[in-house]
Amino acid sequence: MIPELSKPSVIMRDRQRVEEMIQSMHRAGPGGLQVISDFDMTLTRFAYNGQRCPTSHNILDNSKLISEDCKKSLKELLNKYYPIEIDSSRTVEEKLPHMVEWWTKAHNLLIQQKIRKDLLAQVVQESEAMLRDGYKEFFDHLRDLNVPLLIFSAGLGDVVEEVVRQKGLFHSNVRVFSNYMDFDENGILRAFKGQLIHTYNKREGALLNEAHFHELKDRHNVLLLGDSLGDLTMADGVQNVENVLKIGYLNDKVEERKESYLASYDIVLERDETMDLANAILRHVSGGQ
Numbered sequence: 001m002i003p004e005l006s007k008p009s010v011i012m013r014d015r016q017r018v019e020e021m022i023q024s025m026h027r028a029g030p031g032g033l034q035v036i037s038d039f040d041m042t043l044t045r046f047a048y049n050g051q052r053c054p055t056s057h058n059i060l061d062n063s064k065l066i067s068e069d070c071k072k073s074l075k076e077l078l079n080k081y082y083p084i085e086i087d088s089s090r091t092v093e094e095k096l097p098h099m100v101e102w103w104t105k106a107h108n109l110l111i112q113q114k115i116r117k118d119l120l121a122q123v124v125q126e127s128e129a130m131l132r133d134g135y136k137e138f139f140d141h142l143r144d145l146n147v148p149l150l151i152f153s154a155g156l157g158d159v160v161e162e163v164v165r166q167k168g169l170f171h172s173n174v175r176v177f178s179n180y181m182d183f184d185e186n187g188i189l190r191a192f193k194g195q196l197i198h199t200y201n202k203r204e205g206a207l208l209n210e211a212h213f214h215e216l217k218d219r220h221n222v223l224l225l226g227d228s229l230g231d232l233t234m235a236d237g238v239q240n241v242e243n244v245l246k247i248g249y250l251n252d253k254v255e256e257r258k259e260s261y262l263a264s265y266d267i268v269l270e271r272d273e274t275m276d277l278a279n280a281i282l283r284h285v286s287g288g289q
């Protein structure tokens, strides 16, 4: 049905169930579909030529807008909390307070840097941000099919938007839920807006944005893309859901985490830096449109 399902990087707990869901989504067509995707390490690459690629936080953290001292502090936070984020021996409940602590400390450090809004575009331009291979087909095809794409990110919304805008992909079907910066009248960062979104509270974030999901209430099929187990709850706000096909990128600590990913994602992409599978599913669901 979809040759890409047989790629060596594609693994599934129950292939038949996956094929049934895709067939059901195909029958409903693109008019019944919405896509919900994480950004960092899902739409963006995890690594390129053996080097890690930056998250939306890293794009800013590595930039000239951040002092050397602050870079050091942010790096220390990353070294302390990232291993907790991906630790398969801890439950989500155990991780929660650590994630809130990480995000709160990182945001506070950024606020101290008096970041200028007008320099963000340049920082993104000069960064090593990289989307996964096949990203253009993914964004453009969704636009052509009029399928809404929600990018749901615990990263920095202003940076995520800028990456997408600079690639010419911020089409009218794209919306971003994320942590947005609040600038003062001089364009200097003074706070973050709204409720904090971290890796493991996307469910709450989804439920807060009820209006968005209400608008899409006739789209009963969801293609969900993520790279963290926290991304599995991104579709919890969807109303009258029929199928949620969950595709998970397993980028890091592959052997250790494979079992838990296979248990919760319908399809696991092991060290796969492409959008090939999502693109193939979209082509199938749209019947070649």
Ligand code: TMP
Pocket: 038, 039, 040, 041, 055, 056, 057, 058, 074, 077, 078, 085, 102, 103, 106, 152, 153, 154, 155, 198, 199, 228, 230, 231
């Ligand atoms: P997400 O991909 O689930 O939306 O989460 C964003 C990623 O950002 C998550 O994997 C951790 C990462 N991160 C940083 O790289 N630096 C930071 O300072 C913080 C708070 C998060």
Ligand code: MG
Pocket: 038, 039, 040, 041, 042, 226, 227, 228
């Ligand atoms: Mg991610």
